[in-house]
Amino acid sequence: MAIRWYWEDLQPGSVRDLGSITPTEDEIREFAAKFDPQPFHLDAEAGRASVFGGLCASGWHTCAMAMRLTVDNFLRESSSMGSPGLENLRWMKPVFPGDTLWLKHRITESRPLNSRPDLGLVRSVWEMSNQRGEQVLHMEGYGMFRRRTPAADAA
Numbered sequence: 001m002a003i004r005w006y007w008e009d010l011q012p013g014s015v016r017d018l019g020s021i022t023p024t025e026d027e028i029r030e031f032a033a034k035f036d037p038q039p040f041h042l043d044a045e046a047g048r049a050s051v052f053g054g055l056c057a058s059g060w061h062t063c064a065m066a067m068r069l070t071v072d073n074f075l076r077e078s079s080s081m082g083s084p085g086l087e088n089l090r091w092m093k094p095v096f097p098g099d100t101l102w103l104k105h106r107i108t109e110s111r112p113l114n115s116r117p118d119l120g121l122v123r124s125v126w127e128m129s130n131q132r133g134e135q136v137l138h139m140e141g142y143g144m145f146r147r148r149t150p151a152a153d154a155a
């Protein structure tokens with residue numbers, strides 16, 4: 001796939017709709033069985049007896065769904081070179097089977113990397129909401145992107 005977005009194109013204040021995803025009960029259970037086997041992620045009865053009131057997705061599953069939407073609807077067509085990590089991650093509300101989740105991506109900062117003239121660093125906020133408009137996920141973190149035109153070496 002051709003690169004559409006380089007670091008220079010990723011300006012603070014820009015917002016992208018990264019699409020939607022709807023987890024099924026089977027997907028929630030499958031992810032939980034493999035990565036977060038807590039009872040309320042595996043069993044409807046245990047979910048009803050929990051503070052969540054029903055079978056719900058692991059927060060890590062919610063993050064994985066956000067990552068999938070980010071890759072499919074942005075990163076595949078960008079010059080992404082990975083991420084040095086997240087600063088802030090919050091699960092605001094539980095995600096239940098059949099919830100339709102919408103992801104919004106907002107760039108808050110952008111700067112060149114002095115140590116790598118071919119890369120720039122972008123700080124972003126991801127907000128995921130359900131079909132009722134309730135925010136279920138808030139993430140803040142960084143991504144590294146190739147520059148269209150690398151800066152001249154300072155040496």
